[in-house]
Amino acid sequence: MEKVIVVENLTKAFGRFKAVDQISFEVEKGEIFGFLGANGAGKTTAMRMLCGLSIPTSGKAIVAGYDIRTQPEMIKKNIGYMSQKFALYEDLTVAENIRFYAGIYHVPEKEIAPRTQKLLERLGLEHEKDSLVKALPLGWKQKLAFSVAVFHHPGIVFLDEPTGGVDPVTRRQFWEMIYEATDSGITVFVTTHYMDEAEYCDRVSIMVDGKIAALDTPANLKKEFDANNMDEVFYRLARNASRKAD
Amino acid sequence: MHPEKPIEMKQFISFVRKEFHHIFRDRTTMAILLILPVLMLLLFGYAINTEVKNSKIAVYDPSNDTYTRAIIEKMQASEYFSVVKMLKNEQEMSEQFKSGEVKMVIAFSENFHENLLHTGDAQIALIADATDPNSAKSVVNYATAIIAGYQLESQQLQQIPFQIDTQIKLLYNPQMKGAYNFVPGVMGMILMLICAMMTSISIAREKEMGTMEVLLVSPVKPAMLIIAKTIPYFFISLINLTTILLISVFILGVPVAGSLFWLLALSLVYIFVNLSLGLVISSVVNNQQTALLISGMVLMLPVIMLSGMMFPIENMPVFFQWISQLIPAKWYIIGVKQIMIKGLGFSAIMPQLAVLSGMAVLLIAISIKKFKYRLE
Amino acid sequence: MIFILPFVALALFPLVANFEVKNINLAVVDHDHSSFSARLIQKTASSGYFHLTRTTADYQTALHHIEQDDADVILEIAPGFEKNLMNYQPAEVLISTNTVNGMKGGLSSMYLSGIISDFSAEIRAEHLQSNSKLKANSLEIIPRYDYNPHLEYKYTMVPAILMMMLAMLSGFLPALNIVGEKEKGTIEQLNVTPVSKFTLILSKLIPYWVIGFIVLTICFLVAWMFYGMISAGGYLQIYLFAAVFVLAFSGLGLVISNYANTVQQAMFMMFFFVITFIFLSGLYTPVSSMPGWTQTLSRISPLRYMVEVLRFIFLKGSNFFDLKWHFAALCGFAVLFNGWAVLSYRKTN
Numbered sequence: 001m002e003k004v005i006v007v008e009n010l011t012k013a014f015g016r017f018k019a020v021d022q023i024s025f026e027v028e029k030g031e032i033f034g035f036l037g038a039n040g041a042g043k044t045t046a047m048r049m050l051c052g053l054s055i056p057t058s059g060k061a062i063v064a065g066y067d068i069r070t071q072p073e074m075i076k077k078n079i080g081y082m083s084q085k086f087a088l089y090e091d092l093t094v095a096e097n098i099r100f101y102a103g104i105y106h107v108p109e110k111e112i113a114p115r116t117q118k119l120l121e122r123l124g125l126e127h128e129k130d131s132l133v134k135a136l137p138l139g140w141k142q143k144l145a146f147s148v149a150v151f152h153h154p155g156i157v158f159l160d161e162p163t164g165g166v167d168p169v170t171r172r173q174f175w176e177m178i179y180e181a182t183d184s185g186i187t188v189f190v191t192t193h194y195m196d197e198a199e200y201c202d203r204v205s206i207m208v209d210g211k212i213a214a215l216d217t218p219a220n221l222k223k224e225f226d227a228n229n230m231d232e233v234f235y236r237l238a239r240n241a242s243r244k245a246d
Numbered sequence: 247m248h249p250e251k252p253i254e255m256k257q258f259i260s261f262v263r264k265e266f267h268h269i270f271r272d273r274t275t276m277a278i279l280l281i282l283p284v285l286m287l288l289l290f291g292y293a294i295n296t297e298v299k300n301s302k303i304a305v306y307d308p309s310n311d312t313y314t315r316a317i318i319e320k321m322q323a324s325e326y327f328s329v330v331k332m333l334k335n336e337q338e339m340s341e342q343f344k345s346g347e348v349k350m351v352i353a354f355s356e357n358f359h360e361n362l363l364h365t366g367d368a369q370i371a372l373i374a375d376a377t378d379p380n381s382a383k384s385v386v387n388y389a390t391a392i393i394a395g396y397q398l399e400s401q402q403l404q405q406i407p408f409q410i411d412t413q414i415k416l417l418y419n420p421q422m423k424g425a426y427n428f429v430p431g432v433m434g435m436i437l438m439l440i441c442a443m444m445t446s447i448s449i450a451r452e453k454e455m456g457t458m459e460v461l462l463v464s465p466v467k468p469a470m471l472i473i474a475k476t477i478p479y480f481f482i483s484l485i486n487l488t489t490i491l492l493i494s495v496f497i498l499g500v501p502v503a504g505s506l507f508w509l510l511a512l513s514l515v516y517i518f519v520n521l522s523l524g525l526v527i528s529s530v531v532n533n534q535q536t537a538l539l540i541s542g543m544v545l546m547l548p549v550i551m552l553s554g555m556m557f558p559i560e561n562m563p564v565f566f567q568w569i570s571q572l573i574p575a576k577w578y579i580i581g582v583k584q585i586m587i588k589g590l591g592f593s594a595i596m597p598q599l600a601v602l603s604g605m606a607v608l609l610i611a612i613s614i615k616k617f618k619y620r621l622e
Numbered sequence: 623m624i625f626i627l628p629f630v631a632l633a634l635f636p637l638v639a640n641f642e643v644k645n646i647n648l649a650v651v652d653h654d655h656s657s658f659s660a661r662l663i664q665k666t667a668s669s670g671y672f673h674l675t676r677t678t679a680d681y682q683t684a685l686h687h688i689e690q691d692d693a694d695v696i697l698e699i700a701p702g703f704e705k706n707l708m709n710y711q712p713a714e715v716l717i718s719t720n721t722v723n724g725m726k727g728g729l730s731s732m733y734l735s736g737i738i739s740d741f742s743a744e745i746r747a748e749h750l751q752s753n754s755k756l757k758a759n760s761l762e763i764i765p766r767y768d769y770n771p772h773l774e775y776k777y778t779m780v781p782a783i784l785m786m787m788l789a790m791l792s793g794f795l796p797a798l799n800i801v802g803e804k805e806k807g808t809i810e811q812l813n814v815t816p817v818s819k820f821t822l823i824l825s826k827l828i829p830y831w832v833i834g835f836i837v838l839t840i841c842f843l844v845a846w847m848f849y850g851m852i853s854a855g856g857y858l859q860i861y862l863f864a865a866v867f868v869l870a871f872s873g874l875g876l877v878i879s880n881y882a883n884t885v886q887q888a889m890f891m892m893f894f895f896v897i898t899f900i901f902l903s904g905l906y907t908p909v910s911s912m913p914g915w916t917q918t919l920s921r922i923s924p925l926r927y928m929v930e931v932l933r934f935i936f937l938k939g940s941n942f943f944d945l946k947w948h949f950a951a952l953c954g955f956a957v958l959f960n961g962w963a964v965l966s967y968r969k970t971n
Contacts, residue, residue, distance in 0.1 A: 051463045073465060081463035085456025091271045092264065103260020104466050132271075158463075274883070278890040285894065289901055292916050301910060343768060344940040346930060349910060369762045376767035377937050378778055380641055380725060381908045386765045387732045393763055394739060408746040411712040412735050413911055414719070417688065422724035424907070445888060535802065551638050556906060558726065561640040580691070587722045590689055 002029040004187045005050065009059035012045050019045040021210035022059065027189060027203075029155075030182055035191045038238045043191045044084070044160060050189070051158055063114055064155045077106070077133055078184075080149035080157035084164070088145050088148060090134035096135060098148060105152035119147050120158030133220040139170030143177060150181050157181065159190040163197065177201050195230040204230070206237050213237045259468060261474035263357070268448070269478050279444070283436040290432055291425040293497040299619065301385050304313050304331040304348045309358035313400070317370075320396050321352070323349035326388045333346045342550060343375050345524065350385045418503075425498040430582035431555030433490050436573035438520045438549055440483045443541040445476055445524030450537035453528075469614065476521045483517050503589030509582065512595055516578040518606040536617045549575045577601045624930050628787050628837050630779070632844040635783050636776035641727040641906075649676035649684040649693035656704035662715075662741050665919045666697065671733045681718075688720050693731045696717050698780070725907075769854075769937045776849055781932035782905045783866075783927060790944065792868040793832035794892050796827050797875030801888040819967050834868050835861070854939030860932065862943070867950040869930045873959025874924070880966040899923040924955045 005027035013019040017165060017234055020042045029032045037043045048054040050063050052072030061068045067244040088097045095116065100111045120126045124141055125136075133141060140163060150157050159178075163171045175197065178188055190201070198204050198218060205215040214221055225233045269276055275460035303321065307314050322328045330348060333339060342348045355361065356371040362368035372389050374382035419426040452458040461471060487510075492622040500510060527544070531537045550556060552566060553575040561568055570576050584590045648666065667674040674695055676682045687693040700714035707713045717734050721727030770777045795820050803809040812822060838861070845851040853860065874895065882888035900906070902916065903925035909917055920926045927948045934940035942949070 012286075053459070053462055073467075076463060077465040079462055079463070083456050083459045085459070087457050087460040089264070089268070089457060092267050096264065096267050100260055101263040103263075104257050104461070105463050106257065106465070109256070133356075203288070272888050275890065278887070278894070282890065282894055286897060289898055290968050292913060299911065332899075340768075344934065344938050344941075345944040346934060367762075367961050371763055371764045371766055373766045373768055374768035375938075376773055378904075379767075379770060379773035379775055380643065380729065380912060382767055382770075383773065384644075384732070387729075387736060387769075390736065390763050390765070408707055408710070408717055408742050408749065409712045410707070410738050410742045412715050412717060412738050414717045414731050414735060415729070416721045416727060417685075417718055417723055419721040419727065422728050423719050424724055425724075426721070427723045480938045522709075535885060538885060539792055542889075551635075557639050558641065558723065563637050566638055584689070585813060588689060594689060603931065 002030045003027065004062050004065075005059040005061070005189065007050070010046065010049060010056050010061050011058045012042075012049060012054065013057045020049070020056075023212050024059075025205055025212060025215055027156075027187060029187055030185055031202045032178060032182055032188045032190065034052065034198050034204040035189060035207070036195075036204055036234060037191075037207030038050070038199055038241060041238075041241070042210040043207055046191070046207070047160060047191060048157055050082055050084075051079060062147065074226075078155045080154040082145050082149040082157070082159045082162050084160040088133050088141065090150065091132060093130050093132055094120070094136075094144065095129045097144075098151065101148045101150055105154075109154050115151060119151065123147060132155050133166070139173075140164050142170070143167055143174060146174065146177055150186060153184070154186065156187040159188065161191055162194060164194065171197070186212065191208060195234055198230040198234075206234060208237055208241050251352050252469055254467075254470070257384055258470055259333075261466070262477050264450070265474060265478045269482070279440060280489070281489055282439075282486065283432070286436065287429065287490055287498070290428040290527075291423075291494070293400075299325055300328050301326060301349045302330045302347065303327050303350045303352060303385070303389075303564055304333050304339070304342050305329055306333040306336060306353040307350060308356045309310050309354050309360075311357075311359040313359035313362060314354045316400075317354075317396055318352075320392050321389065324388070324392055326385070326392075339373065344556060346375075348375070349381065350389065352389065353356060418589075423498075423500070423545065424589050425494065425500050427497065428555070429490070429494045429500050430579045430586060431553070433487070433513070433514070433582055434553060434555060435546075435549055436486055436578045437483050437517055437544060437578075438523075438575055440486060441517055441520035441526040442481055442527065442545055443538070444479050444482075445521055446527035446531065446537045446541055447534050448479075449475055449525070449528035450531050450534045453531075454533040472525055472606065472613070476525070478526075480517060480521060483520075487517075489561055500587070502586050504585035505591060508592050509585045512578065512581045512585065512599060512602070514600060515602045515606055519574045519602055519609060522606060522609035522613050526609055526616060529613060530615040532619075548573050551574070554579055574605050575601060623839060625837065626740070627791075628841045629844055631787060632780065632841055633848060636779045636849070637871070639779050640775045641725065641776055643726050643733075644671055644697055645860040646726075646730045647675045648672040648734075649678060649687050649696045650674060650699040651670065651678055651684050651696060652881050654699050654703035658704040658707060658745070659699045662699065662738065663697070665741055665803065665851065666737050668735065669737055670734070682688050685718070688718070689796075693719075693720075694726070694736060694835045697734060711948075731850045742864075748850050753843050775939060777851065778933070780845050780849060780851055780928050782903075784845075785928045786900075786905075787837055787841060788864055788868055788928075789835050789871050789896070789925065791828045791837055792827075793871030793875040794896075795875075796830045796872055797879040798885060798888060799887050800826060800876070800879040801882050803882055810901075820964060823876060823963065823967065827876075830872065831868055835864070838864055851883055851934045851936070855935035857939060859942055860935055862942075863928065863931045863935075863949065866923065866949065866956055869950055870924050870959055871964050873956060875903070876963035877959055877966065880963060897924040902926060903928075921951075924952060927955075941964035 003026050007026070008024050009022045010020060010024070010055065011018060011022050023046060035043055037045065047100070049056050049068060050061060051066055052075045056068065063075045063110060065079070066074040098116050098119065099112065107115070120129055123140065125140065130135065133144070136144070136188060146159070163174055166174065178190070182188055192198065201218065203215065203217050204221060205212050207213065214233070218223065221233050222229065225236050226234065227233045227236070285500050307318065318329060322329050330343065333342070333351065336353070339351050342351065351373045353371040353373060358368050370393060372386050374386050376382040387439055416422065452461065491502065495502060523545070527537060527540050531540060549570070551561070552562070552570040554570065555575065559570050559576070562570070577598045581595040584594040588594070627921045650663055652663065663674065666672050676684065676687050678687070681698055684693065684696040684698070688696065696718040698716040698718065700716070715738055717731050718728040719731040752866065758931070765774055800809070826971065842857065878888055878891045878895070884892055902920040902923040903926070905922065909920050909926060931945055931948050934945060
C-alpha cells in the first residue's frame with residue numbers, strides 16, 4: 001500500500017514543555033485514520049504540524065509526498081482542512097463560500113459549476129444556495145464545511161473534531177460522507193472525542209501526554225485491552241495521564 | 247513560475263470578490279463608512295466657526311450722555327455685537343455672566359462726556375467673560391476698534407495727523423471659514439479610520455472566527471492574503487476621498503486651489519501608510535475587540551489630539567511636538583493644506599511626500615515580516 | 623485602567639488642547655528703513671504676541687516663508703512711511719495673514735493692527751503735546767477678563783474634560799459591554815431569566831455610574847493638585863447635574879446598544895454621536911460663534927448643557943437657579959433616551 005503520511009520522531013516543544021513528544025506513525029492511502037487523545041494530549045499540535053501550520057522542533061514527516069519542513073506550500077495544495085472552529089463565512093451565502101474556496105484551491109473554472117451543483121444535490125441544499133450560511137442549522141453547516149474541504153479533490157483531508165455539537169443522526173450522515181470520500185481515494189485524518197466514531201475508523205491512534213500510547217485497528221485494540229468498546233480502551237490509557245485536561 | 251501566474255490571479259480575484267461580499271453584506275457598516283465622512287464634513291464645515299458675530303453684550307452706562315449713547319449705537323450697528331441689556335448697577339453684571347446671558351459688559355465711568363472734554367479722565371471698561379479665552383479676546387478687540395474709530399470720527403479734524411493706513415490682506419481664506427482648516431483634518435481622519443481601523447478589524451475577525459486558520463492551511467500566499475484584504479478598503483477610501491472633495495468644493499466652498507494630481511498622489515501615499523498600519527496592528531491582535539481598542543488608542547486618539555487637526559501643534563509642549571512628528575496624519579494634513587488651500591505645487595509638499603513614503607515603506611516591511619503565516 | 627484614565631486625560635489634555643494665539647511668527651518687509659519703521663518693528667516684536675523670525679527685502683520672499691509655514695504674518699511697511707507721517711499724510715502698512723486657520727489668522731491680524739494703531743497714537747501724543755484739544759480728548763479703554771484673567775486655556779478645558787470622562791465612562795462603556803454580550807451570545811443567558819428588562823438594564827448601568835462618580839471625584843482632586851483649580855460654585859451642585867447627565871448619556875448608550883449588532887457597529891455609531899455632540903457642545907468653538915441653525919442644532923446635544931454647566935459652576939460660581947433650564951434640558955434627555963432604550967429593548971427576537 002502507498003503511504004501518504006509518514007511521521008518519524010516528530011516533536012514540538014514550547015520551551016521545556018513537549019506538546020508532542022517523538023511520535024511516529026504511517027497512514028495509508030484511502031484509509032480513515034482516527035487520531036484520539038484527551039484534551040491537551042497534543043492532537044491539535046501534531047495535526048497542525050502535518051498541515052504545515054507549525055514547524056516541528058525535531059523529527060520529520062512526509063505528507064502527500066512532501067516534507068513538512070521544506071515544502072509546506074506543496075502540502076497545502078494537496079490537502080483539505082476542516083477546523084475545530086466552524087470555518088465557513090457566516091455572512092456569505094452557501095454558493096459564495098463554495099466559490100471562494102474553489103477559487104483559492106485552484107479548482108478549474110469550468111468544473112466549479114457542475115461540482116457545486118452535485119454538492120448541493122448531495123446535501124439537499126439546492127434551495128439554500130443563496131441563503132447566508134449563518135441561517136443554516138449547525139448540522140448542515142458542518143456537512144457543508146466538509147464538502148467544501150474536499151471540493152478540490154485533495155489527496156488527504158484533515159478533520160479537527162468535525163462533529164462537535166452535532167446530533168447523532170447528523171453525525172451518522174457525516175460519517176457516510178466521509179466513507180464516500182474515501183471511496184473516491186481520499187485519505188481521511190480525523191481527530192475526535194466520540195468513541196463511537198473511533199469505531200468507524202480503519203485504524204486508531206491514542207495519544208497520551210504527547211506520545212502515542214496505542215495504534216491499531218479498533219478491533220485489535222479492544223482485544224489487546226480486553227475491552228468491550230473503544231470507550232473502555234480510551235479510559236484505561238487516559239486515566240494514567242499526568243497532564244490534566246484543560 | 248510563468249504558467250502559475252493565471253492561477254494565482256484567479257485565486258486573487260476570488261479572494262477580493264469574497265472581501266467585497268463581506269463588506270456589501272454588512273449594510274450598516276457600509277452605510278456608516280460612506281455616510282460618516284459626509285456628515286462629519288458638513289458638521290465640521292458649519293459648526294466650526296471662529297468668527298465672532300452678534301455677540302450679546304450688556305451695557306452699564308451711569309452717564310447716559312450723548313457720547314456714551316453714540317458709542318452704544320455704534321456697537322449695536324456693528325455686525326459683531328447686539329446689545330441685549332442695559333444694566334442698572336454693577337451688581338447685575340456678575341448675574342449676567344453667571345447665567346451666561348452675555349459675553350461682555352461695557353461699563354462707562356460716570357460723567358463720561360464731561361470728563362472726556364475737560365479732565366481727560368474718562369474710562370470705558372470692557373469686561374469679558376473669559377471662560378473661553380479666544381472669543382473673549384476677539385470681542386474685546388472688536389469693541390476697542392469700534393470705540394477708537396468713533397473717537398477719531400468725533401474729533402472732526404480735517405486731516406488726522408500721524409495716521410497709519412493699515413491694509414489687511416487675508417491670504418488663502420479671506421472669509422476666514424473654519425472649513426478651510428478642518429477639511430484637511432477630516433480627510434486625514436476619515437482615510438485613517440477606514441484604511442487602518444477597518445483593515446485591522448477585518449483581519450482580526452478572520453482570526454477570531456477561525457477562518458484564518460483554514461486560509462493558512464490553503465495554498466494562498468500570505469502576501470496575496472494581505473493584499474486581497476486591503477483592496478476593498480482601498481477602494482472605499484477612494485470613494486470617500488472623492489465625496490469629501492466634492493462636498494468641500496461644491497457645498498462648503500473650499501476649493502482645490504492647487505494641483506489635483508498632487509493632492510491625489512499625496513492621498514494615495516497616505517492611504518498606503520494607513521493600510522499597512524492596519525496590517526501591522528492586525529498582526530499583533532487576535533480578536534476584533536482588541537483591534538478596535540488598539541486602533542482607538544494608538545490611532546484615533548493621537549490623530550485627534552496631536553495631528554494638528556484640532557489643536558495647533560505650535561502651542562503644544564515640545565515633547566508632544568516631537569511625538570506629533572511620528573503621526574502620519576500630521577504630515578498629510580500639512581501637505582493637503584499646502585496644495586488644497588494654499589495652492590502650492592509639488593515642491594511645497596516634497597518633505598511631506600518623502601516622510602509619508604518613508605513611513606509606508608517601513609510599515610509595509612514590518613507588516614510583511616510580522617505577518618505570521620504559520621500560527622506558531 | 624479606568625482610574626488612571628482621568629489622571630492621564632487631565633494631565634495631558636490641557637497641555638495639548640491649547641488654542642492660545644501667541645508666538646505668532648512674523649516676517650517683516652521694511653521698505654522704509656527709517657527710525658519710525660524700526661520703532662514700529664521693535665514695538666511689535668516686544669508685544670509678547672509676535673516672534674520676529676524673518677526680515678526680508680521683498681514681499682515675495684516673505685510670502686514664500688508663509689508658504690513654508692515659517693511665518694504666519696507679514697508686516698510690510700511701505701516706502702516713505704516716516705516721511706508721510708511727518709507730513710501729516712497717511713502712511714501705509716500692509717498686513718498679510720495666513721488664514722488657513724481662520725481663528726489664528728483673525729486674531730493675529732487683529733493684534734497687529736491694534737499695535738499699529740497704538741503706535742500711531744503714541745507718536746501723535748509725542749508730537750502734538752502742544753495741541754491741548756487732542757490731548758484732552760483721549761479716553762481710556764480698560765479691558766478686563768473675568769473668571770480667567772490670564773486667558774489660559776486650561777481653565778476652559780478642565781471642566782470640559784470632566785464632562786468627557788463622565789460621558790465616556792458611564793455612557794459608552796456599558797453600551798459596549800452590552801453589545802459585546804450580544805455578540806458573544808451571553809445575553810441570551812440573561813434574557814431567559816425571569817428578570818424584568820428594567821432591572822436587567824439597571825443592573826448593567828449601576829456599576830458604571832458608581833465608577834463615573836468615583837472618576838469625577840478623582841478629576842476634582844487632579845484639577846486641584848495639578849492646576850490649583852477649585853470650583854467657584856458648590857461641588858454638590860456639580861454632582862447633582864452629573865447624576866442627571868450620566869443618566870441621560872447611559873440612556874443614549876443603551877439605545878445604541880439596542881440597535882447595533884456588533885461591537886464594530888456600536889463603536890462607529892458612538893464615534894459619530896460623540897463627534898457630533900462634542901462639536902455642537904461648544905467644547906472647541908463657542909456655541910455663540912456658530913451659525914444660527916447650528917446653534918439651534920446644538921440644543922440637541924446633551925454635552926452642550928453639561929459643558930456649560932461645568933464651566934459655569936466651576937469657573938463662574940453659578941448656582942442652581944442660574945442653570946435651571948440646563949437642568950430641565952438634561953432631565954428631558956434622561957427621560958427621552960431611557961424611555962427609548964426601554965421601549966426598544968427586546969428580550970425576544
